Amino acid sequence: MKLIINGEPLEQPVANLAVLLELVEAPSHSAVAVNETFVPKTLYRETSLHEGDRIEILSPMQGG
């Protein structure tokens, strides 16, 4: 299964979003969107992933 994580391809079967975040060692302070839709933390386990899904994992950063 091919996924796009923060713009980078990842070729690996992944059961759900929670598993993926562990796999990629996502920072503890992060928020996630799948295919440009926000996914709250409470739904990580029940969010299954599909071929071609684009996942954004965002962290706090400097801003103006």
Added chain:
Amino acid sequence: MQSWTLADATLNSRLLIGTALYPSPQIMLDAIRASGAEVVTVSLRRQNSQAQQGGGRDFWSYLQELDAHLLPNTAGCHSVKEAVTTANMARELFNTRWIKLELIGDDYNLQPDPFALLEATRELIAQGFEVFPYCTDDLVLCEKLVEAGCRILMPWGAPIGTGRGLTDPYALKTLRARLPEITMIVDAGIGAPSHAVQAMEMGFDGILLNTAVAQAQDPETMARAFRHALRAGRLGFEAGAMPERDLAQPSTPTLGTPFWQQAPQ
């Protein structure tokens, strides 16, 4: 200085300050503390490794030291969908319903897209956000943002990062006069403390800036300068400036002027 209310927060400082572009994280902390600002803007970005952050220490840990209200932005968003998703991610990540809504319509001068901004504002207010819209100084746009439920507006002084000050004081004065009940913060374009004084004297409620402090030769001292500038400008507004006159008028009394001789009869 008297305290004031921004959304549901009681603040002493009228300065809102950004966290970007400082020479180092420590200088950022020192400058923000020196500024007296109690609201700091932050963003969300991809973080591919801890090593990208200042010496392995992530930005989040620096933020904790500030103990400030966080105002996340949607910088870089070009569509309503992107902005709404980013706002939701920010709400979870920073645990706040405040959002500085930035929706860029033109990449050349980072000018807000007024149409997308209004649409995203309606959606986010429906979702329970306190929207701080980064907008142009267009009166009709601002009125529509208020109709959509905004309690706060953040018109630009000039395009982001230009430091040009208030390029259209007439438009800003008009906004202030026509929307007296709305909390209005001049956001973007401020370059020098005198620009902040000018905006505060007009009756704006606050200033949001970043580059003017972060890119100053001495950010901490410039932060202190802005702290005083905002106070001076606000006091000037509260005191009420004298009206301008076209002709000179002596300030020293003319009665009893020495060496004055009545012209001989």
